[in-house]
Amino acid sequence: MAVQVKKVLRPPPQITSWRSGLAIIAGLWVTTRHLIANLFGFIRGRQDFTVYYPEQRFLHAPALRGMPVLVQMENGRERCVACGLCEWACPTSCICIFPAETDSEVERYPEIFDIDMTRCMFCGLCEEACPEEAIVMSRQIEISTYSRGGSLWHKEDLLVPESRLRTRIDFLRSQYGR
Amino acid sequence: MENIVQIVVDGRTIAAPEGVPLLQAMLDAGIDVPHYCYHPKLSIDGSCRLCAVKIEGMPKLQIACNTQVRAGMLVHTDDEEAAQTRRGVLELLLLNHPLDCPICDKAGECWLQNYSVRFGSRRGRSVMPRRKLGKRLDIGERMLLDQERCILCRRCVRFCREITKTGELLIFNRGHRSVLDIGDSRLDNPYSMCTADICPVGALETRDFHHRLRVWFFTQTASVCPGCSNGCNIMVDECYGQIWRLFPRRNDAVNDTWMCDSGRLGYRFVNRPRLRHPLINESGAPSAATWSEALERAAGGLIRVRDTWGGSAIGALISPHLTTEENFRFGELLRALGAEKLAMAVPRGAADNFLIKAEKAANARGVRELGLVSGEDDGLNSLLQSVRAGRIKALYVCGEDLLRVIGAEQTAALLQPLEFVAVQTLRQIPEYARAAVAFPATSFAEKNGVFVNHAGRAQRIAVAVDPPPGWMSDGEIFTQLLNRIESRAERFSPEAVWSQIAAGNPRFAGLSLDRLGTLGAPLVDPENIGPQTVHTAPS
Structure with a gap:
């Protein structure tokens, strides 16, 4: 079949009213006002509110949902017992757990605990489902990698000592009334 | 010849043969009465007390499993008194239950979980410490026992006594000190893993399925056991492209609700390295x-x-x-x-x-x-x-x-x-x-x-x-x-x-x-x- 050209008629641009012109001027005025305030604000003692990232870091509020991590107890073991509830709760199916048996009292631990961070959407349902406070949303937000394989986080990479997650765990207890 | 009679359950008329357990008649009619100790292929024990229903003309609540169907019975399962009894029974069953569902293999298909959510009260009132008993006890070649989780329904005891006629499992002591354990011989009979099927909680667990995948991830397919020419009806649990377990499916003409251990473990050849190309x-x-x-x-x-x-x-x-x-x-x-x-x-x-x-x-x-x-x-x-x-x-x-x-x-x-x-x-x-x-x-x-x-x-x-x-x-x-x-x-x-x-x-x-x-x-x-x-x- 021969290629045919069909001319599409576009409606000519219409200026519906003079109000749109006013809106442009109003927008420009807002921008200019901020520019002047930031340029000369220091005269009236105004502070910078930007952070010189990555030399400086912002301390996020405990409510921030960063990357999900596994809580590491003081004896070095994970708190997770591989019950599978986070895997079940996860709407994007980014968690994959294979349980195994240990001789310790908890009987069960995750032999494999993988989180596919290309799929995680930071909803925090895993944390909410966890009966052991073993998976929590950390403040870690720097999770870019050089390859797709680097986005698959294994158990060893996910373990974070409990002391560093204290604020989030306390926040969770206040939120869910645990 | 069976004499079919009419009884009324919650205002619904159902027909059942006279003399069968009332519980079975109600289950056959699709009325979901909670029960633990009753099993259609075992004798009646009446130990769990959960299936209590109100029958008009009777002075007290009656357990439906040990009541025979008679013509013209008027039964109430949704009565307030029955509901209160169920709540009480479940609270007592949970007094000493360890609630270690996160590490229990039965979680997801556990009758104690299901009934607690449906009929129980959400809060335990006991402040006493729970009983400490044996966990992960080695009771047989293929079986493990967790005495803390046991709710003493005695289904496994009756199975070993009536079906395999070996009688390995017994309840020791009385009353609040009752505990399930093996007697003189270990639980090694060729049908031992059926006890894990009929256990309503996770007290009896198979070693083969101990601490493996969660049951809610499985896709179940009705099939037939390939192990021998008996052709026991089974369900196949699949996940991640491999089989994780087989368990029996009821067929009264072939295998009732049982299957042998070697058949149950006979799925492994499917998962083993196979020839995948000509x-x-x-x-x-x-x-x-x-x-x-x-x-x-x-x-x-x-x-x-x-x-x-x-x-x-x-x-x-x-x-x-x-x-x-x-x-x-x-x-x-x-x-x-x-x-x-x-x-x-x-x-x-x-x-x-x-x-x-x-x-x-x-x-x-x-x-x-x-x-x-x-x-x-x-x-x-x-x-x-x-x-x-x-x-x-x-x-x-x-x-x-x-x-x-x-x-x-x-x-x-x-x-x-x-x-x-x-x-x-x-x-x-x-x-x-x-x-x-x-x-x-x-x-x-x-x-x-x-x-x-x-x-x-x-x-x-x-x-x-x-x-x-x-x-x-x-x-x-x-x-x-x-x-x-x-x-x-x-x-x-x-x-x-x-x-x-x-x-x-x-x-x-x-x-x-x-x-x-x-x-x-x-x-x-x-x-x-x-x-x-x-x-x-x-x-």
């Missing part, structure tokens, strides 16, 4: 080939032998593990080639007088009913003699049973002098290296079809694990070979082949796949066609 042997060592190459070579080899020595020089070993449909197609293929010597090697093993049968193959009866083999030994010795005498030049071997029946060395020696050998095998076996073509076989979990058990009952199996894309099942291989030999272009469809069997063989007459359903149906006895018992699915 092999062809051109230069003395087998090498991987594509499906069409292998089919061309197999068809070419069979046709060459037939044209040189005639069809009678082709022998075939039929597998009792393939479905009836596939073996029917194999029969057509062999007829098209003119093969005369057909045989079947059926591995044999231990048997008992309950479920375990000596023939360790699911569909040996099906092959015999199709008329493919005959004789006491299914034609095996006659075939072996012909091969050794050099009258057979080409052999088509399905399955690996030859190794189990005549031994590995004998098999290798048997295949060595043959002109052409084609095999269908689950694994790559060194004894089959001589074969010019080796096709990967399909296990029972990867195909649809019908097995006929030792008593002549046709039962359906279904795909539980999806085979890889481009895969050819055994029936498809036979059909493709037939296409190449007879210049046809057909595909293998188990349903179409089954209707062909049902139309042509009087033993299978009228047995449509719908008629077989999930519970199967006995084959037709052409000389004695009478009313046949149709077992309905339990509610």
